[in-house]
Amino acid sequence: MVGTVVIVPARMESTRLPGKPLADICGRSMILRVLDGASRANPDRLVVATDSRLIEEEVLSAGYEAVVTGPAASGTQRVHMAWKILGQPGQRIINLQGDEPFIQPGWVEALAGQEMLPNSVVTLARRIPADSGADPSVVKVVMNSEGEALYFSRSAIPWGADFLYHHVGVYCFTPESLSVCAGSPPGKLSLQEKLEQLGWMENGVKIKVVTGNWNAMGVDTPDDLEEARKWFRDY
Secondary structure (H helix, E strand, O other), rough: OOOEEEEEOOOOOOOOOOOOOOOOOOEHHHHHHHHHHHHOOOOOEEEEEEEOOOHHHHHHOOOOEEEEEOOOOOOOHHHHHHHHHHOOOOHHHEEEEOOOOOOOOOHHHHHOOOOOOEEEEEEEEEEEHHHOOOOOOOOOOEEOOOOOOEEEEEOOOOOOOEEEEEEEEEEEEEEHHHHHHHHHOOOOHHHHHHOOOHHHHHHHEEEEEEEEEOOOOOOOOOOOHHHHHHHHHHH
């Protein structure tokens, strides 16, 4: 994974689960669960980007690296800030959300192993039953025959399908595409769906989707947190 930098944006002010990066999951905080999983892929660098000194202290106490940024409108903007503070390292920059405790090394390997044009992004998706697509917290994606994203939505798309693709919110950028995406203004669709990647697409960025059996579940609510704790207890 030489040349691959994984940056994990993390903030304390989640509206549905305040302080979630420091939430306990069977004796270890969520942010450390994320870092433990990502570290097994042996990236060239693994860094948390945060505006919280509490998160910084938690990360540093476990021997990981952290960068404190200023306020950011999105996780991608925070990743971009941290990347610039770090001296713009890497040819592949992965934005891994700080609420993905089920991260596996295969995620990083699949993302960083793709051929990429300068103005492109790579992300992940997994198949889910069509009847689970009504949940708006589960973002769906549709692709063309070459695996390029056509649209992301909180609605069940495409209509009438036997199965859907659940988007896993992790992204791999080139240095060029990270700067473009961090600076892209939100478009009408991204504001309507509350999905920043639609703004990138509206500004001409192509998103490649790698499908696989990714064991993914972002932790957004207290119920999600209890489900994560149950999984780690049983694992």
